Amino acid sequence: xxxxxxxxxxxxxxxxxxxxxxxxxxxxxxxxxxxxxxxxxxxxxxxxxxxxxxxxxxxxxxxxxxxxxxxxxxxxxxxxxxxxxxxxxxxxxxxxxxxxxxxxxxxxxxxxxxxxxxxxxxxxxxxxxxxxxxxxxxxxxxxxxxxxxxxxxxxxxxxxxxxxxxxxxxxxxxxxxxxxxxxxxxxxxxxxxxxxxxxxxxxxxxxxxxxxxxxxxxxxxxxxxxxxxxxxxxxxxxxxxxxxxxxxxxxxxxx
Amino acid sequence: xxxxxxxxxxxxxxxxxxxxxxxxxxxxxxxxxxxxxxxxxxxxxxxxxxxxxxxxxxxxxxxxxxxxxxxxxxxxxxxxxxxxxxxxxxxxxxxxxxxxxxxxxxxxxxxxxxxxxxxxxxxxxxxxxxxxxxxxxxxxxxxxxxxxxxxxxxxxxxxxxxxxxxxxxxxxxxxxxxxxxxxxxxxxxxxxxxxxxxxxxxxxxxxxxxxxxxxxxxxxxxxxxxxxxxxxxxxxxxxxxxxxxxxxxxxxxxxxxxxxxxxxxxxxxxxxxxxxxxxxxx
Numbered sequence: 197x198x199x200x201x202x203x204x205x206x207x208x209x210x211x212x213x214x215x216x217x218x219x220x221x222x223x224x225x226x227x228x229x230x231x232x233x234x235x236x237x238x239x240x241x242x243x244x245x246x247x248x249x250x251x252x253x254x255x256x257x258x259x260x261x262x263x264x265x266x267x268x269x270x271x272x273x274x275x276x277x278x279x280x281x282x283x284x285x286x287x288x289x290x291x292x293x294x295x296x297x298x299x300x301x302x303x304x305x306x307x308x309x310x311x312x313x314x315x316x317x318x319x320x321x322x323x324x325x326x327x328x329x330x331x332x333x334x335x336x337x338x339x340x341x342x343x344x345x346x347x348x349x350x351x352x353x354x355x356x357x358x359x360x361x362x363x364x365x366x367x368x369x370x371x372x373x374x375x376x377x378x379x380x381x382x383x384x385x386x387x388x389x390x391x392x393x394x395x396x397x398x399x400x401x402x403x404x405x406x407x408x409x410x411x412x413x414x415x416x417x418x419x420x421x422x423x424x425x426x427x428x429x430x431x432x433x434x435x436x437x438x439x440x441x442x443x444x445x446x447x448x449x450x451x
Numbered sequence: 452x453x454x455x456x457x458x459x460x461x462x463x464x465x466x467x468x469x470x471x472x473x474x475x476x477x478x479x480x481x482x483x484x485x486x487x488x489x490x491x492x493x494x495x496x497x498x499x500x501x502x503x504x505x506x507x508x509x510x511x512x513x514x515x516x517x518x519x520x521x522x523x524x525x526x527x528x529x530x531x532x533x534x535x536x537x538x539x540x541x542x543x544x545x546x547x548x549x550x551x552x553x554x555x556x557x558x559x560x561x562x563x564x565x566x567x568x569x570x571x572x573x574x575x576x577x578x579x580x581x582x583x584x585x586x587x588x589x590x591x592x593x594x595x596x597x598x599x600x601x602x603x604x605x606x607x608x609x610x611x612x613x614x615x616x617x618x619x620x621x622x623x624x625x626x627x628x629x630x631x632x633x634x635x636x637x638x639x640x641x642x643x644x645x646x647x648x649x650x651x652x653x654x655x656x657x658x659x660x661x662x663x664x665x666x667x668x669x670x671x672x673x674x675x676x677x678x679x680x681x682x683x684x685x686x687x688x689x690x691x692x693x694x695x696x697x698x699x700x701x702x703x704x705x706x707x708x709x710x711x712x713x714x715x716x717x718x719x720x721x722x723x724x725x726x727x728x729x730x731x732x733x
Contacts, residue, residue: 326697395662
């Protein structure tokens, strides 16, 4: 089957055109689905042993030689990478939202906002699972087991510090991963999510230090640019909070 | 609030106004306040030609055009915050509010400088500077009124950037003096998330949710509508709010689903008179 597939480049050139006039929502989503399907086929093809270019690109959720779980390659790798981070964020906020003393610990308004953020992150997580299941069946990253330092959920200070770390990390992760995406529709989706993560990050930062929503430690003063991190840099940090060992070595890599 | 009345008037431009202004200059000198408004309303009619000029020599989807589009918006924002800081109402704001506006202003000016360098770096010519329309700004007669516009500008900027990201895929890195080597798409994303941080903070300053739930005091403004409105709850054909759609035994609210994804605006929507387009002028 992989022998019959067209090269990626020709797919993109043909399908990308409608995105540039994205007023017609229906055609945009039809396009998104069509390209996503095509990408999944191509990526599935890439993993075949017969592939003459890069025979060793891992499929999503496969186990690598050292026992790590691979996030996969190409766009699937990027989506699984985002899915992994959203799993972590969603788990963290669900635990915060479930605190019986949440309102007294964080303040009533803040606790209510945290419950909204918990919903946003759960939706992000479940959206990625649904999209991956549709576009890359068989390569969907498994459910991860988050872990936290003792006392993480015991005080306002530790909850806010953890939330800030996750949100700023998430923003930097999406900012760094955008250029690894090949399918424009996926890039748009990532953009739609990262700005919400940035809103969360700004809010959490303001709770910790009022006015620090885009402070110089996060947004470079000279360029006005937010942080961007490579998958390797992000996973180095995220790994501290995830029981399973993840491998992101082939994220964005195509045959 | 005056601002929205003016915007409404701008959207209802009398096509004959320009002709009358051109041929009856003697009348121009004795304008009543009503006809002054008509003159203001004529301004946006020039915008279409402005945007056409700004992008002359480029084609849709051309990265140079995309970055000049971004640069135009950053010019507008940078000038708006400069006007805010110079306004007599600025001193009425708290020290924290003033510091926040200064920090945001610093970023917008940095974005202007960076984007000019990026346009040049990818072989283009930076588009001429634009300003926030003075008459519209003058109608914002309090710090709070100015903050309303700041929120609309920032949320529009967030929507504008994400609407063009796809046009920047695959661009080669560019080396910029004083900044270093950057990837154009990544830089656009790094600006985009800063705009989102600004938007969140201004919403927070205004006692609004930092994210767009649809229940905010400005959330019904044109800046949140469009072909894909911020109220959208279907992403990439995935229905986020249908029972059991994405999570077994869970139904998400429309407000949560809408807030969890920001939406794009097309260039035509951004530069429409009802949004950023109506704010550019002398």
